[in-house]
Amino acid sequence: MSQKMTTASGIPVADNQNSLTAGPRGPVLLQDFHLIEKLQHFNRERIPERVVHAKGSGAYGTFTVTHDISKYTKAKLFSSIGKQTAAFVRFSTVGGEKGSADTERDPRGFAVRFYTEEGNWDLVGNNTPTFFLKDGIKFPDFIHTQKRDPQTNLKSPTAMFDFWSKAPESLHQVTILFSDRGTPDGYRFMDGFGSHTFSLINDGGERVYVKWHLKTQLGIRNLSAADAVRLAGEDPDYAQRDLFGAIASGDFPRWDVKVQVATEQQLADWEARTGWNPFDLTKVWPHGDFPLIPVGVLELNRNPVNYHAEVEQAALSPANVVPGMGFSPDKMLQARLFAYHDAQLYRVGTNHQHLPVNAPRCPFHNQQRDGSMAFANGGAEQNFAAVQAGGSAPYGMGHGEPPLALSGGAGRYDGRGQEDDFTQAGNLFRLFSQQEKLNLFENLAVPMSQVSDEIIQRQLAQFDRADPAYGAGVRAALKSRGRNID
Incomplete structure (x- = not known):
């Protein structure tokens, strides 16, 4: 038997099909509270979408420990082999709106929440080990270039490549984005990365730095550019349908979780040898x-049982780490530690951590x-918290981590001009097969053919510095599209 309908206040609804009117033809009476409540709530069903x-x-799923890393971290979720921790994962595209296609050329978000006995640990990353920027102060400007032009309300290749061509640090990620990896075949067939450098702290208070990797057990599969465009028209929710259907049928996707330490x-020593900043998000180890x-x-x-409650209102933040974990001097990470929680306060509300998908599954008090x-x-x-007469833990978050040594003037x-933003992009290019x-x-030539010669020349200069064959190949592809750039 279906449940009896009521208002949000629990008052029985006698008729959900007909408004209360003065006579059979109306007008409608303002006293029809069920109608008013229904329309008011409908107007407010959508919370602001993520920017x-x-x-x-x-x-949802589980994380199971298979190898002992307790010498690196005292985090209790890693305390024994075989230990399981409940988890939630949100996959996403990055630049598109809620109604955009799942197969667009775009990085993919890969955000994991671990509901540990010491609180929620959120590993909020992407399907790429790098990003376009190394400093969060550039992030709003960069994202504006990926969104819509303020006049035409259209996506703008000119804005994208004008930004990228003036920001050589972006070349590594641009190379990933326009390779076959830029259009993953759904979410099950791609790797995930914490991307940033984080830290681990053991029982002895010793710190190591760490990068997190999640390697799909199904193997990496990507869509061709043509198939990605075709699916955007035929099935714009392709990745959502694939993930939901696989889990519903019992075909559970799995990832091997690994670290670099x-x-x-x-x-x-590595920085002295290579010249690369190990905390630079545009670089890999x-x-x-x-x-x-x-x-x-x-x-x-x-x-999930309800998409809005459990996925749309999921609010993850890289600032959520548990005892035995910490951060690094990564400038982009430092910006995200503020920005993500602030976004959730605006988007979902000041008490978003009370929602079931966001609430810790351990006792909490504040x-x-x-x-x-x-x-x-x-x-x-x-x-209020009473002042502790004996003082407090002097370092970090009070979990016994050692102090982080800082140096230099504010x-x-x-x-720019002093850092090597080209070698790693060239190394990646040289790993590709001839077809890749x-x-x-070709993937680069499609949008670049729509921008000015000046911007093309700046971008080609970056490709040349990564590998002369890189620049030559894009020039040839542009020439085939009528843009002969010498």
Whole structure:
């Protein structure tokens, strides 16, 4: 038997098909509260969409420890082999709106929440180990170039390549984006990365730096540019349909979770040898220098029951780390530690952590009170913290981590012209097969053929510095589209 319909206040609804009117032809009476409540709530069904990562899919699962990394971290979720932790994952595109196609050429968000016994750990990353920027102050400007032109309301290749051609640091990620990897075949067949450099702290208070990798057990599969465009028209929700359907049928996707680990001295020695800043988000740590260490397996095995409540209102933040984990001097990470939580406060509300998908699954206590939707508001408990006569933990977040040594004067440092933004992009290019290179050239030529000669010349100069064959290949692809750039 279906449940009896009521208003939001629990009052029975006698008729959900006909408004209360003066006579059979109306007009409608304002006293029809059920009608008014229904229309008011309908007008407010949509919360602000994410400014990035608006189109997404989510699922629940488990993380199982398969290898011991307790010498690096005291985080309890890694305390024993075989230990399981509940998890939630949200996949997404980055630049498109909620109604955009799943197969657009775009990085993919890969955000994992671990509901640990010490609080929520959020590993909020992408399907790429790098990003376009190394400093968060450029992020709003960059995203504006990926959104719509303020006059035409159209996507603008000119804005994109005008920005990229003046920001050589973006070349590594641009090369990934316009390669075959720029159009993944759904979410199950791609890797995930924490991307940033984080840190781990062990019981002895020793810190190592770490990069997180999630390697799909299904193998990487990408769509051709033609198939991505075709699916955008035929099935714009392709990735959502594939993920939901696979889990519903019991075909659970899995990822091997691995880490790269380095001490501060090892990173200093590596930087002295290579010239690369190990905390630069536009760079990778080569596996030959820092091998992958296995940690565990992430499996997704349960679909959400309600998309809005469990996926749209999911609010993850890289600032959410548990004891035994920490951050790094990565400038982009430092910006995201503020920006993500601030976005959730605006988008979902000041008490968004009370929602079931966001709430920790361990006891929690603080003096935060009131605000909109404060339904877990502390009751009659004291709403302030008494000053501790014995003082407090002196470092970091008070979890026993060592102090982070800082040096240098406060200033705005511009490394352009002094940092190598080309070698790693060239190394990636040289890894591609001949067909992958041809695809890269064509994928770049399509949007670049729509921009001015000046912008094309600036961008080609970056390709040349990465590898002369890179620039030559894009020139040939542009020439085939009527743009002969010498």
